Amino acid sequence: xxxxxxxxxxxxxxxxxxxxxxxxxxxxxxxxxxxxxxxxxxxxxxxxxxxxxxxxxxxxxxxxxxxxxxxxxxxxxxxxxxxxxxxxxxxxxxxxxxxxxxxxxxxxxxxxxxxxxxxxxxxxxxxxxxxxxxxxxxxxxxxxxxxxxxxxxxxxxxxxxxxxxxxxxxxxxxxxxxxx
Numbered sequence: 001x002x003x004x005x006x007x008x009x010x011x012x013x014x015x016x017x018x019x020x021x022x023x024x025x026x027x028x029x030x031x032x033x034x035x036x037x038x039x040x041x042x043x044x045x046x047x048x049x050x051x052x053x054x055x056x057x058x059x060x061x062x063x064x065x066x067x068x069x070x071x072x073x074x075x076x077x078x079x080x081x082x083x084x085x086x087x088x089x090x091x092x093x094x095x096x097x098x099x100x101x102x103x104x105x106x107x108x109x110x111x112x113x114x115x116x117x118x119x120x121x122x123x124x125x126x127x128x129x130x131x132x133x134x135x136x137x138x139x140x141x142x143x144x145x146x147x148x149x150x151x152x153x154x155x156x157x158x159x160x161x162x163x164x165x166x167x168x169x170x171x172x173x174x175x176x177x178x179x180x
Contacts, residue, residue, distance in 0.1 A: 004033035004042065011049060015056075024053040041082070044073040048086055051093070060096040067093060084113035088126050091133075100137060104130065124150045 002010070011026030031046035051066035067090050074082040087110035094103035107130035114123035131147030134140075151157060151165040 002029075002033075004030045004037060004039070007033060008042075008046065008049075011046075015049070015053060018056075020053045020057050024050055027053065040073060041077065041079070044070040045082070047073075048089060052089065055089075055093055055096060058096075060093055063093045064090070064097065080113050080117050081119065084110045084117070084119070084122065084126075087113065088122070088129070091126075091129060095133060100133070103133060107133070121154075124152075124154055126150075 007026050007030035011023045011030060014020075014023035014026055027046045027049040031043050031050065034040075034043040034046060047066045047070040051063040051070070054060070054063035054066060067086055071083065071086045071090065074086060087106045091103045091106040091110065094100070094106055107126055111123050111126040111130065114120075114126055127146055127150030131143045131145075131150055134143035134146055137143075148165060151161055154161070157165065
């Protein structure tokens with residue numbers, strides 16, 4: 001019989017291979033095993049993973065339910081890192097559901113928590129997702145400002161990100177918004 005950790009590892013591998021149904025089974029087995037071991041934190045993480053599988057399969061409502069369950073657990077444990085991670089994932093689920101208001105709220109809550117606990121890279125990545133969402137929604141100025149903040153403290157910018165940062169700074173100067 002496989003350990004919960006091995007089942008989790010198997011699920012991740014299957015997910016990366018895009019074998020989503022098999023990944024969901026492995027994550028569910030891991031979740032059950034973690035629950036049996038009274039490891040509720042890891043069981044909640046498996047709920048998030050199952051939610052990610054549902055999202056990949058286009059089953060956004062099921063993804064939402066699994067992730068909200070995990071979010072409640074991590075909030076009750078005052079686990080800010082995992083809460084922020086789930087909120088970031090929920091942003092993507094809300095986008096898939098075309099619920100832009102909740103997507104933006106989730107991304108903002110996640111980014112605020114990441115900043116609070118000093119997770120600068122995750123803070124930046126979350127703001128990049130929010131900025132990209134704002135751009136797609138036609139909120140060019142807000143997207144530029146958000147994306148600009150996201151790129152402020154990153155040293156590992158790709159060529160397109162450097163261009164976006166430069167354009168974001170130009171847009172912000174034109175609109176009177178301070179830049180970094």
